[in-house]
Amino acid sequence: MKMSTFWSEFLNAAANHPFPSMPIDLLSPFDLQTNEEFFPNVPAAPGMPCAGEDRSIYRRGARRWRKLYRVNGHIFQAKRFNRRAFCAFCQDRIWGLGRQGFKCIQCKLLVHKKCHKLVQKPCSNEHVDPIEVKDDANGESTLGRASSVRSRAEIEPPLPETPPAPAPAPPRADELEPGSQRQYSLDDFELIRVIGRGSYAKVLMVELKRTKRVYAMKVIKKALVTDDEDIDWVQTEKHVFETASNHPFLVGLHSCFQTPSRLFFVIEFVRGGDLMFHMQRQRRLPEEHARFYAAEISLALHFLHERGVIYRDLKLDNVLLDHEGHIKLTDYGMCKEGVRPGDTTSTFCGTPNYIAPEILRGEEYGFSVDWWALGVLTYEMLAGRSPFDIAQAADNPDQNTEDYLFQVILEKTIRIPRSLSVKAASVLKGFLNKNPVERLGCGENGFLDIVSHPFFKSIEWEMLEQKQVVPPFKPRLEGERDLANFPPEFTDEPVHLTPDNDTVIADIDQSEFEGFEYVNPLLMSLEDCV
Template structure:
């Protein structure tokens, strides 16, 4: 590791940060009447009076792409069983979302064929035609499909019937030396510590070792859409990858029941930055620099492994018991991105969405550096660079569309109280042109390392967690929940009973292979 950082810092010395025009560095007056935290909340973690949660808190969303052709409304889908194109009759195969499916009549087609479909959409669901295997193991279609001419418009050809799901493996059923599997019975549910639109997060104890973890619980009924299932699998993969980095929340294990999915992850007990910002309103520059540097290392780690994070915000930056940061919540991540690759999904928390996403452009890792700029601005100024709280009384100016317009068009003003170096780094991250944004040029991450704002950072020591954090959360023990919002911790700890009718509608084959145990954490537990 020493040789790596020696090389980086030597390169930084010969790669000075590009000069910035003086007018970009001139601090501008700022009205502090409209702050992100306009007043002191009733209790830390509770929303302030007048705070718009849909914009500032826990509001990440994906806006789905739809393709309209001849009355059909096509959406990219993942087919985990055999599916055939209704236009050319060839099998739809590949990785990821291989084809399109009409959300009205369920027509299945290749992406390359969807514009060629001539049969109008009937707006009615067509009964499935089973895909079978013949004696030679080859796929054959039902009689109705086999007699049609290829030139004729084809009816939708569905996937094969769901395969049965094997019963969960219990610890006592395993042979000696095989990998341990977990179930809900292995954990004691202690307290609710968070809740989102898809999941509930609990503090739990592993009964065997008495270790404390966080457990993210997701109802399968909420993620039965093909794209939702893809995102759950992506989150699992990124959790596995994140287990190897000090500033990312890692994964202990995954398991499932007929109604739910369970992620058992590290319990980070210092609370999130949103909680602490509500106490302090804004942070000293030295504190913001420390957090921004650790976040930069976490993002760089993900980018090197082909992952765009896409959901950086105060809520997702946690503090551990020593005061170091850990990023969490990988549900918005995009994986498999190579250098130069781009994606186009419109997603994110409204206040942090980069201009290139709003413009409908293809984008890459640049969107994470933009979000870091927004977050750093919030830490330093105590408000969003795109604050619209002053428009609360005007319905036309209190919407996501108006916020997006502000992000695209508003000139970002820097508080006069900030240093020239802080103003420079904010202007660098918040450049509306991704090609000119800090961290996105030819120097890449090197431009961030060598920026004057981070001159005091010892990057090698920081990555090894050898730099003392500027703030240490006050904790009385590993189960102290003083840094979590009481709106969650006061909730009763229980899971609602399963609904048999709801479970019957779930295709359990979609969740095959979800179970996982982190071998590194397992080896540590076995040493206890």
């Protein structure tokens, strides 16, 4: 009997024949027999989802918590200024690339990043007198202070009602004259299928019409890139994609282009699916498989670290398998670039289950957080579960929260399954050391400590980096466009982009995306040979 039918008959009976009902008569889901099911279907095989069950609910997305700086009641946030602005403390001009200044989100006070700790005037929670830029008789800029407090609309004039005419669309790649610089547009690609979706982006499988080659296309709506931090991560992702194009275990970039409403990354299409998809079917991996994947991931991370990039988003979802079974890391939106040896950063970001203790403690951190995440991922491959699995506490609301998960990561002693070998247990303890100074890969010898660890003794590192080691598992694929290794909740989606909204486009500052276009010169030369 359906639940709706039961309650309908129950209420009719209660209306005609009143009777007492005690709470003890109520049925709790935890009292159900084990053969009861919440999904109206039976899985095709153990570990497989039921029909109608959405696996995406089990994927934890990465987040970047907004960084605020509190000084004397001010709440400063890093800000990029597109107009002339001057520091309220030292009265020098605020300029430069990136988020070069701070702005109080309450009183709108503008200061240099270097000056914000020196501000002694308490925040009034009201708009302060902004510093004006006045032109004297000689046409030179001088500083003056406004005579009265003005509204934010007066301080920061709104965009003109009539937006500037959009630039003409670039010519199609096949319309260019020989020898001219190639640019790509949406017209150059055939949209085939949706293969992924995130908080900000949709990922499509596409075909370049001129060469018939298949790529993945990451599509980001500009309207969702709402503040300076979002713009920064888009630029960072592009830069890391360019760098990654030279490594066998990192997804590389083909090209970038834009329309008035969207940004497009055209990247390598990796056909074997991600490790999350395969782990949901295999539950756990043999040590030989986990060792192979962990070694290739280590090489990819080491490559990024040598080039000053902290990855910060290693997880099963971001480890892809190519058609041969080699791994490729993808999704560089959480990366931190420009990190030199000894440099640190402090942004609170990542996927909750993989965040390192030093991030949770609010400490400055460096490349150590990537080796911690590799430890979590290796544990998941070997044990079939997270080292911080709080699913057993689902019946206790106080223990089923993100804060509780962070407490577990900081305080819980990690238990290594007894079924694992001594070498596997040792490498997990090394990567999952809560002290980043003592963590495997973070000592004086750095990456060499990982290479020489007994768990990786059987790895021929030079051959591995040249992809001369046969992978332990090869995804089953039937043709270049086979999507059997991608979740059907994505591939079953209709392939289309929603029509542009002129009102939304008018509110987008297109100058923020100048210079986004890019074509990988190596791939372009290869296509010229087709």
